[in-house]
Amino acid sequence: MSMHRRRFLGTLLQAAGVAVFPSVWRGRAMAAEELAVGALVGPGGAGQFAVAAAELAAEEANFVAEAFGKVIRLLPEKAASTDDAARKAMKLIRQGGAKAILGGGDDLLTWAIQEACTREGIIFLNTTSRSEALRGATCRRLTFHVEASLAMYTDAMGQWLIRHAKQPRWAFLTLDSEAGAAMERLAKRALRQHGGTAVAREVVPAGNSDYRAALVTLAKAGPDVVIMNLAGPSLLQALAQVTELGLSVQVAGSMMEAVEFWQAEPTRLTGVWPSLWSYEFRKYSGRELNKRLAARLGHPAASHAWASYTAMKAVWEAVLRGGRDDTAGLVSYFEKGRGVDAHKGQPLTFRPWDHQLRQPLMVVRSQVPAADAKRWDIFELLGEVPLRGTPGENRAAVLDTLGLSAAESTCRFGSL
Amino acid sequence: MTAARRKIFRVSLVGLWLLAAACAEAGPRLYVSNEFVDTVTVIDLQTEERVATIDVGDRPRGIKASPDRRHVYVALGEDDAIGVIEVASNKALENIPAGEDPEVFDISPDGRFLYVSNEEVNTASLIDIAERKVVKSVRVGVEPEGVAVSPDGKWVYVSSETSHTISVIDAASFKVVATVLVGDRPRAIAFSPDGTRAYVTAEVGGNVSILDAKAHKVLETISVLRGEEKEKPMGVAVTPDGSKLYVSTGRGNTVAVIDAKTHNVLRYIPVGKRAWGIAITPDGKRVFTANGVSANVSVIDTETDKVVSTLPAGKGAWGVAIVW
Numbered sequence: 199m200s201m202h203r204r205r206f207l208g209t210l211l212q213a214a215g216v217a218v219f220p221s222v223w224r225g226r227a228m229a230a231e232e233l234a235v236g237a238l239v240g241p242g243g244a245g246q247f248a249v250a251a252a253e254l255a256a257e258e259a260n261f262v263a264e265a266f267g268k269v270i271r272l273l274p275e276k277a278a279s280t281d282d283a284a285r286k287a288m289k290l291i292r293q294g295g296a297k298a299i300l301g302g303g304d305d306l307l308t309w310a311i312q313e314a315c316t317r318e319g320i321i322f323l324n325t326t327s328r329s330e331a332l333r334g335a336t337c338r339r340l341t342f343h344v345e346a347s348l349a350m351y352t353d354a355m356g357q358w359l360i361r362h363a364k365q366p367r368w369a370f371l372t373l374d375s376e377a378g379a380a381m382e383r384l385a386k387r388a389l390r391q392h393g394g395t396a397v398a399r400e401v402v403p404a405g406n407s408d409y410r411a412a413l414v415t416l417a418k419a420g421p422d423v424v425i426m427n428l429a430g431p432s433l434l435q436a437l438a439q440v441t442e443l444g445l446s447v448q449v450a451g452s453m454m455e456a457v458e459f460w461q462a463e464p465t466r467l468t469g470v471w472p473s474l475w476s477y478e479f480r481k482y483s484g485r486e487l488n489k490r491l492a493a494r495l496g497h498p499a500a501s502h503a504w505a506s507y508t509a510m511k512a513v514w515e516a517v518l519r520g521g522r523d524d525t526a527g528l529v530s531y532f533e534k535g536r537g538v539d540a541h542k543g544q545p546l547t548f549r550p551w552d553h554q555l556r557q558p559l560m561v562v563r564s565q566v567p568a569a570d571a572k573r574w575d576i577f578e579l580l581g582e583v584p585l586r587g588t589p590g591e592n593r594a595a596v597l598d599t600l601g602l603s604a605a606e607s608t609c610r611f612g613s614l
Numbered sequence: 615m616t617a618a619r620r621k622i623f624r625v626s627l628v629g630l631w632l633l634a635a636a637c638a639e640a641g642p643r644l645y646v647s648n649e650f651v652d653t654v655t656v657i658d659l660q661t662e663e664r665v666a667t668i669d670v671g672d673r674p675r676g677i678k679a680s681p682d683r684r685h686v687y688v689a690l691g692e693d694d695a696i697g698v699i700e701v702a703s704n705k706a707l708e709n710i711p712a713g714e715d716p717e718v719f720d721i722s723p724d725g726r727f728l729y730v731s732n733e734e735v736n737t738a739s740l741i742d743i744a745e746r747k748v749v750k751s752v753r754v755g756v757e758p759e760g761v762a763v764s765p766d767g768k769w770v771y772v773s774s775e776t777s778h779t780i781s782v783i784d785a786a787s788f789k790v791v792a793t794v795l796v797g798d799r800p801r802a803i804a805f806s807p808d809g810t811r812a813y814v815t816a817e818v819g820g821n822v823s824i825l826d827a828k829a830h831k832v833l834e835t836i837s838v839l840r841g842e843e844k845e846k847p848m849g850v851a852v853t854p855d856g857s858k859l860y861v862s863t864g865r866g867n868t869v870a871v872i873d874a875k876t877h878n879v880l881r882y883i884p885v886g887k888r889a890w891g892i893a894i895t896p897d898g899k900r901v902f903t904a905n906g907v908s909a910n911v912s913v914i915d916t917e918t919d920k921v922v923s924t925l926p927a928g929k930g931a932w933g934v935a936i937v938w
Contacts, residue, residue: 258756261736262777265793482818483775483799486733486757515778518795539778539798539818543846593843 240303356388365422648928849892891933
């Protein structure tokens with residue numbers, strides 16, 4: 199047999215070995231095939247943390263990826279606007295060869311990335327937007343949501359406040375906007391589900407930054423909690439006024455963003471908030487992950503960082519366990535309910551009806567950092583939701599107590 | 615031999631005899647590492663009473679007895695060291711440096727080396743016990759956890775939680791020669807007594823992978839989940855005859871008993887809360903689980919597969935080691 203022929207047969211056998219035993223690597227590393235993944239984020243500080251967290255996940259995957267014939271190349275990009283996001287997504291796919299994109303920004307920017315990915319036929323993992331529309335009327339088959347939905351956050355708040363903290367009497371401070379109304383609608387849904395009562399409601403015009411009169415009126419109604427149907431600067435402004443007025447009433451809401459809170463004066467923050475992740479979380483190797491993320495980010499990890507890390511890990515695990523990196527293969531892997539290991543103590547799966555990642559959420563309380571504590575230490579981890587003992591025939595059923603059910607969902611997926 | 619040397623020799627012999635006598639008198643003991651209170655609880659297995667609580671250092675987890683039964687080693691994650699307990703005196707001796715954040719380890723059959731997983735830096739380290747230092751390190755997967763040496767001492771298996779892999783290390787060269795994909799978040803590893811099989815628990819996967827330990831290949835994966843899917847397989851122990859596996863299920867608060875031939879789960883034994891570390895006596899009659907939340911040890915009779923007693927331990931009971 200000639201040298202050439204032996205080499206050819208050797209290559210063939212090696213290839214056959216790889217095909218038959220993809221889960222075992224022996225001896226010398228085989229030639230690695232590149233897997234490009236885009237990390238596309240919007241403007242703002244959270245995006246920088248999100249990219250760093252995705253880079254950590256990619257590096258960790260590459261610890262063993264070569265042993266399985268792959269190497270991950272993360273392609274970070276930042277988008278300044280929705281148009282820019284669409285352009286950058288196309289660039290990542292067409293020029294970078296991205297097989298998946300993770301990231302997002304505000305709801306609109308996230309939608310723009312989703313649409314670009316759908317047009318180009320690759321999967322998108324949303325790590326930032328809680329929008330129910332993206333999971334409903336404008337849902338796409340190629341989009342998978344690692345960030346929790348607004349309904350999940352609201353249900354987590356409901357379970358915690360009513361079932362755990364025994365605070366069933368709610369008052370609502372609602373911004374007169376589509377977003378404020380959506381928050382209130384979901385909060386009332388949670389209230390009904392857990393047997394609470396609405397005792398007062400104040401609507402404040404959009405653009406108004408003085409919530410004091412409304413807050414005093416709501417506090418006088420004697421609720422257990424004032425639910426803030428506000429977000430971003432409006433929410434921070436309202437919280438500052440709660441502390442300024444010295445109101446002792448408990449406040450809560452579904453739209454806390456840790457990165458925004460970190461930028462505010464900690465003495466002007468208060469409230470109980472559902473959160474995707476906590477830098478204080480220690481269970482299920484959360485302690486170890488938090489240490490690694492903090493070392494990489496130069497800052498404790500907030501929800502967006504965890505979501506980016508998890509999205510990157512989900513793509514890698516789908517390729518590793520599913521054996522395919524094409525769109526159909528990845529979609530099939532996730533739609534079959536294969537679990538993602540995300541440091542939350544159980545394999546997390548995407549809901550078939552809206553591609554939302556089922557997952558426990560955490561509940562944190564705003565606190566003023568102790569004199570000797572770090573500036574960022576403004577949250578105390580209170581617990582996890584669903585609460586222990588929540589009925590359900592299996593883990594998925596228990597997790598489905600957070601978020602819209604299949605019957606409530608308006609998402610209708612098309613074919614691939 | 616001079617008179618002085620003869621005297622030293624005689625004194626040494628007497629010393630060794632006294633040490634052996636102390637070990638023999640003490641009878642079988644159980645050593646339990648208590649992660650949250652930085653201690654090791656020592657239990658006399660004949661009287662089932664606590665005979666000592668030893669302060670050992672920061673975050674004790676993995677624990678093993680030396681083959682000669684003279685020492686018990688315990689991984690001290692926050693001290694970056696392996697603690698050494700002298701069995702005869704139940705005193706903590708000087709720690710052995712073990713690289714960053716050691717969590718679990720195993721001992722070579724000749725008792726000369728420790729193989730350690732270094733969770734934070736994604737390596738496994740080889741420690742020469744006599745030299746009291748790390749002599750080699752090798753990169754494995756992310757968050758290395760479980761370590762087990764094959765009975766013939768040729769292979770060291772290291773599980774990596776985040777990577778879901780087993781790194782197979784050639785003990786002679788201390789190089790990784792194979793990487794095997796197993797269940798999600800693999801934890802403990804145990805070899806069958808004949809060294810032909812390795813069993814790997816997967817906490818998040820809810821399963822146990824059975825590996826051909828000669829070819830380093832997964833043969834089968836057994837799910838231990840049932841009903842509400844609360845089981846999180848953590849520790850694993852194999853009976854001396856190789857016929858059964860005992861798998862602690864963490865927050866499942868049970869031990870799953872698996873038939874090593876049919877690979878069927880035979881039964882679930884309710885034990886204490888958050889059953890983690892597990893060990894079986896050399897005669898195969900008793901299994902012990904460290905129960906972290908209930909801070910105690912469940913004792914299982916392997917003939918009836920029932921808990922026959924519960925022994926006290928410390929908060930965050932993590933691992934168990936038997937000195938027989």
